[in-house]
Amino acid sequence: MGCSRSTLPVPAKKGLRNRGFIAEMGDVANKVAYFQAITGINDADLCTEILSAHNWDLELAIASITAGETTRASSSSSTFPDVAESTPLVAGTSRETHDVGLAVPSNGNNSPGLAWRVITLPFSIISASLGLVSGAVGLGLWAASGVLSYSLSVVGLSGRDRGSSQPLVNASQYVLEATEFVNSFESDYGRLRPNFVTEGFMDALQRSRREYKLLFVYLHSPEHPDTPVFCQGSLCNEVLVAFLNENFVSWGGSVKAIEGFKMSNSLKASRFPFCAVVMAATNQRIALLQQVEGPQSPEEMISALQRVLDESAPVLVSARIEAEERRNNMRLREEQDAAYRAALEADQARERQRIEEQERREREAAEEDRKRKEEEEARERAAKELAQKEAALAKLRQEKALSLGAEPEKGPNVTQVLVRFPSGERKERRFHSESTIQSLYDYVDSLGSLELNRYTLVSNFPRTVYGEGKLSLTLNEAGLHPQASLFVELN
DSSP: OOOOSSOOOOOOOTTOOSHHHHHTOOOHHHHHHHHHHHHOOOOHHHHHHHHHHTTTOHHHHHHTTOOSOOOOOOTTOOSOOOGGGOOOSSBTOOOOSSOOSSOOOOOSOOOOOOOTTOSSOOEEEOOGGGOSOOEEEESSOSSOHHHHHHHHHHTTOOOSOTTOOOOOOBHHHHHHHHHHHHHHHHHHHOSOSOOBOSSOHHHHHHHHHHHTOEEEEEEEOTTSTTHHHHIIIIITOHHHHHHHHHHEEEEEEETTSHHHHHHHHHTTOOSSSEEEEEEEOSSSEEEEEEEEESOOOHHHHHHHHHHHHHHHHHHHHHHHHHHHHHHHHHHHHHHHHHHHHHHHHHHHHHHHHHHHHHHHHHHHHHHHHHHHHHHHHHHHHHHHHHHHHHHHHHHHHHHHHHHHOSOOOSSTTEEEEEEEOTTSOEEEEEEETTOBHHHHHHHHHHHTSSOTTSEEEEETTTTEEEOGGGTTSBTTTTTOOSEEEEEEEEO
16 A cells, blocks of 8 residues: 555546536446555555545545645656655644654664655565564655645646645644544443553654554554454453553554544555554654564464564663663763862852841941931930020020010009919919010919920819910909919810
């Protein structure tokens, strides 16, 4: 199966010039034969499944295996394009620049590089160091899209412009297909199954490289008559499942899905059920170590897989040893680097601590000096304010004492006033009966024993408060003549 190594044969059917002729091809056998001729797939059952999945739309089924519009390859070209000029198949991925993990050792031969534009799928034999029937299968080309598109355009089947191209399949589509396959397989055959990874083939291949295991590939043809018996009796056998899960990374795909169908072309699956064991090679290639086609018993499967493990053991062991050495060397370098960084960080921490301690002492000294200056300034300012206040009060008292004038002699128009202070102190003075209540406040203020505006003069029996509203009354008008006894009441 797959494409030929030269040009793709196109069936010579007279009158087949356009879609109208194909639409009249009602005969199933003719459509299958035509589909086989165009695609180069020899398995009639597989062709029938593909056509059935596309509702027997011949054009749609043929277009499903083309990755895009390409130009016809030159028949005189004897070499393949260099890998550096290739275009990755999956959108968002790029060509590897170095191998990571498990991979087939390079044998030094200049194997042809692969790209999706290449017409023929190149296949080269891997070095006999594994002792297996093995070959490198290009991953850059899933189908010979160039020849197919050209052939379709010749017979008038291409519905697209020559200058357009179909977008590449996104990697997330492969993850979705893998997930759907696992869910469908588990629904049909139960939870006892190989641990198929729910990711695309390339990601599964990278996983096997990282885990230093081989990749077990199962291509599922759901409508093939041998599929249910093989899945139930062999693939889901408890012993085989345990063997696969312990020794392999497993990937499965349905041939009705895009990636499963492309892998069936790349691995040239001609009979189902189809199983293969592969491992990564260089330059986006894989080594096909073993393939099993058709129904097999669990014992036969385990025997074949065990033989692959035994014969690939030198490569696996060597890869693990080299990886362990790399990890040990890396761990040693990391420990040395960590020790150096720890010592450096300790020195830097001590230096930072010394600088921080010095800065702290300097800040504390500066803060103490600032506080001392502020306290001195505050004391000076308070002393100055106090002095100013006392001077102002002294001046005010003096002014009030002067405003009272000389104390009058006793007489009929002279009032004798006794003032009692909260401290028990008593002061007595004579005033003219026509003097105002304000003169009594001026007298108390002039004594300097109380703060201004912080007291009120009151009398008992009856209690009378001589506040702001009575300051303009004369002593006679206020009923304090000829004598009065007042108390100083603090506010």
